[in-house]
Amino acid sequence: MKPKYSILAAVSALVLVLDQWSKLYIDKSMTLHSSYPVIEGFFNITYLRNKGAAFGILASSSYRLPFFLLVSSIAVIVILVAVSKMRDDQTWNVASLSLIFSGALGNMIDRVRLGEVIDFLDVHWKGHHWPAFNIADSAICVGVFILAVDMLLEERREKKNPPTPDAH
Template identity: 90%
Template sequence: MKLKYIILAAVSALVLVLDQVSKVYIDKTMTLHSSFSVIEGLFNITYLRNKGAAFGILASSAYRLPFFLLVSTVAVVVILIAVSKLRDDQKLNVASLSLIFSGALGNMIDRVRLGEVIDFLDVHWKGHHWPAFNIADSAICVGVFILAIDMLLEERREKQKTPPAN
């Protein structure tokens, strides 16, 4: 088996297990909307449910569930195709796509199982709260960030390979 598929499976399994176990734990041990401070004035664990996307977008739409399931399914398929086309030396791209893949899958599992997503990571500063999120959301954001950085570095590497024109 190619290393890129081992990376995809390992990263995805790790993120999915952490995401789903943390959500089940929050659901079983906390009541909805309850909260406790982890780092005073900066970080709480707050049990919320989100029917929409980031910032609650589309939360009240009648078509939200089919829409999100379709988007997640398309993302998962596109990522699998992208990984299959990557070169063996593009391990960082594989890892970043694996993070995005597992994040999309983690939230899709919630939508199928619950019709909404469990969020619980609550970052705030001086009364201003970032919308609550979860491990799957974090994996997607970190994966996109790493992918963007790697693409910029790849562009730089390609420019260094190409000799200057006379």
């Protein structure tokens, strides 16, 4: 197996197992809307369900489920195609896309299984709460961040070492 596919498989398996296990654990051990402080005044484990996307977008829309499943499916396919076209030395790109891939898949599994996504990570500061999220959401955000940083670094590398024109 090529290194890029090993990275994709390993990262995706790890994130999917952690994401699905944590959601199942929260669902079985907590009641909906219950909350436990982890770091007082900053971080709680709070069991919520989100029918929408980030910040509850489209939560009340009648076409939300087909729309989210379609978008997730397209993202998964596009990422698989992108990884297949990457060079083996593009490990950071592959790792970041693997995080995005597994996050999209993790939330897609919830939508197929439950019609909504289980969220439970609740960050807040002085009464201001960030919308609750989960491991899949975290993987997507970290993946996008790593991809952006790697793209900026690649741009710098290309400016320092511009490709040499072919001598004919």
